[in-house]
Amino acid sequence: MYREGCAIKLAFTKKPAQNFRLLVFAIVSLALLAAERRGAVSSLHSSLDAAVYPLQQLVSAPVRLAEWLQENVSGYSRILEENRRLKDEHARLEAQLLKFTALEQENIRLRALLGASTKIGEHFLIAELLSVNLVPYEHLVLANKGSNIGVHVGQPVFDSRGVVGQVLRVSPFSAEVMLITDPNHAIPVQVERNGLRTIAVGSGQADRLILPYLSASADIKEGDRLLTSGMGGVFPAGYPVATVVDISSAGSSLAKVSAAPIAPLERIHEVLLVWTHADTQAASESREPAAKGAETTPHQHAVH
Amino acid sequence: MRSTNRSSPRILIFASLAAAMGMRVLPLPGEWAPWNPDWILLVLVYWAATAPDRVGVGTAWFSGLLADALTGRLLGQQALAYSVVVYVDLRLRRRFQHYSVFQQALIVTLLLCMGLLLTLWTRHIRGAGSGMEGYWFAALSGGLVWPLACVALDELRRRFGAL
Numbered sequence: 001m002y003r004e005g006c007a008i009k010l011a012f013t014k015k016p017a018q019n020f021r022l023l024v025f026a027i028v029s030l031a032l033l034a035a036e037r038r039g040a041v042s043s044l045h046s047s048l049d050a051a052v053y054p055l056q057q058l059v060s061a062p063v064r065l066a067e068w069l070q071e072n073v074s075g076y077s078r079i080l081e082e083n084r085r086l087k088d089e090h091a092r093l094e095a096q097l098l099k100f101t102a103l104e105q106e107n108i109r110l111r112a113l114l115g116a117s118t119k120i121g122e123h124f125l126i127a128e129l130l131s132v133n134l135v136p137y138e139h140l141v142l143a144n145k146g147s148n149i150g151v152h153v154g155q156p157v158f159d160s161r162g163v164v165g166q167v168l169r170v171s172p173f174s175a176e177v178m179l180i181t182d183p184n185h186a187i188p189v190q191v192e193r194n195g196l197r198t199i200a201v202g203s204g205q206a207d208r209l210i211l212p213y214l215s216a217s218a219d220i221k222e223g224d225r226l227l228t229s230g231m232g233g234v235f236p237a238g239y240p241v242a243t244v245v246d247i248s249s250a251g252s253s254l255a256k257v258s259a260a261p262i263a264p265l266e267r268i269h270e271v272l273l274v275w276t277h278a279d280t281q282a283a284s285e286s287r288e289p290a291a292k293g294a295e296t297t298p299h300q301h302a303v304h
Numbered sequence: 305m306r307s308t309n310r311s312s313p314r315i316l317i318f319a320s321l322a323a324a325m326g327m328r329v330l331p332l333p334g335e336w337a338p339w340n341p342d343w344i345l346l347v348l349v350y351w352a353a354t355a356p357d358r359v360g361v362g363t364a365w366f367s368g369l370l371a372d373a374l375t376g377r378l379l380g381q382q383a384l385a386y387s388v389v390v391y392v393d394l395r396l397r398r399r400f401q402h403y404s405v406f407q408q409a410l411i412v413t414l415l416l417c418m419g420l421l422l423t424l425w426t427r428h429i430r431g432a433g434s435g436m437e438g439y440w441f442a443a444l445s446g447g448l449v450w451p452l453a454c455v456a457l458d459e460l461r462r463r464f465g466a467l
Binding site: 266 | 322326329330372373375376378379380384394
């Protein structure tokens with residue numbers, strides 16, 4: 001009897017406090033959302049990301065372990081065969097690279113003659129993807145390299161076959177990568193055959209990109225390869241993105257073109273993070289004035 | 305769901321929330337992924353109904369913030385949804401305990417739908433998405449696993465409640 005009365009009293013005294021608390025938390029949430037949209041709380045977000053990273057690794061661990069076991073118990077002959085195959089492939093790629101380096105040098109020389117600015121090269125770093133499902137319907141994956149080794153937002157991410165996506169957010173140890181198939185992602189491309197430029201937008205399906213801005217008379221056909229065009233400055237030019245699989249113009253003035261990504265986005269475990277040389281140039285340029293400033297101040301001190 | 309007669313230990317609440325966060329990002333194969341229920345919200349709904357002195361709007365909000373970081377959403381999306389859902393859950397609590405487990409499952413489905421609706425509402429801030437058929441599956445599967453989750457958590461509470 002006494003307990004019941006107590007509980008009711010408690011309920012009475014607690015209710016306004018609850019209402020008030022909900023109001024406060026709701027307002028804080030909305031303020032956070034607004035701040036996040038302007039990118040004002042990215043440090044808070046990246047520290048929270050770092051806090052949950054061990055948990056994500058833990059969830060991913062059994063899958064990694066299974067893969068590791070599979071690799072380790074697979075037969076000697078199979079490994080031998082794989083090794084031979086990889087050696088052959090390596091030799092073949094080395095030979096191609098020789099030619100490619102010569103062509104690249106020539107290309108840079110010619111562009112210098114024309115006075116055209118160009119991104120002269122890229123360097124790559126391999127990152128592993130964690131086996132965690134973030135949100136269905138948003139095509140995000142988590143890579144195990146973060147801002148502590150210089151990964152930055154907007155960085156292009158490739159696979160050995162083609163473009164995978166770009167870095168959406170970084171924490172010190174991990175990076176969220178938005179795949180090119182995410183409905184919010186768009187990538188400037190050109191048709192390999194004729195240089196026709198357009199934009200490929202994610203469809204939300206893992207095996208489709210949509211090219212919504214092509215007129216029905218555009219010179220494009222099934223089987224055309226789409227490469228990055230280098231417009232927009234995020235992706236370096238000339239990397240394979242997708243293959244055109246379906247075209248229908250159904251009487252309208254715009255063609256409905258869909259393409260299949262070349263990188264197998266649903267099955268990849270390893271990706272390449274890319275630093276273009278323009279990035280490093282910009283970084284060293286922004287660092288230089290600071291260094292000059294540091295040099296000049298002692299002089300000024302000496303003068304005064 | 306067992307009614308409350310004594311407070312549940314904080315460590316149990318914390319551990320179940322951590323486990324729920326792990327299950328939330330479980331790498332299910334593609335076609336099953338939309339069916340993975342929001343375990344964190346399920347566990348929060350359970351604890352808010354059985355241990356309201358320990359789990360309230362504040363706990364829900366912080367769990368939501370961690371869930372946002374965990375699943376790569378904008379900070380505040382799930383924090384907002386969780387705190388509102390737990391608030392409604394707290395208001396329903398007294399009636400909730402008299403319902404059969406299947407009636408509870410129905411209400412939990414509705415609560416999860418509310419949570420999904422709230423996250424959907426804040427989603428447009430990043431940009432509208434398409435290809436969303438099956439967005440609500442998670443609420444349905446959440447209602448389906450509620451009886452199981454409820455029994456499991458009751459059992460845990462009975463075993464470790466005295467710690």
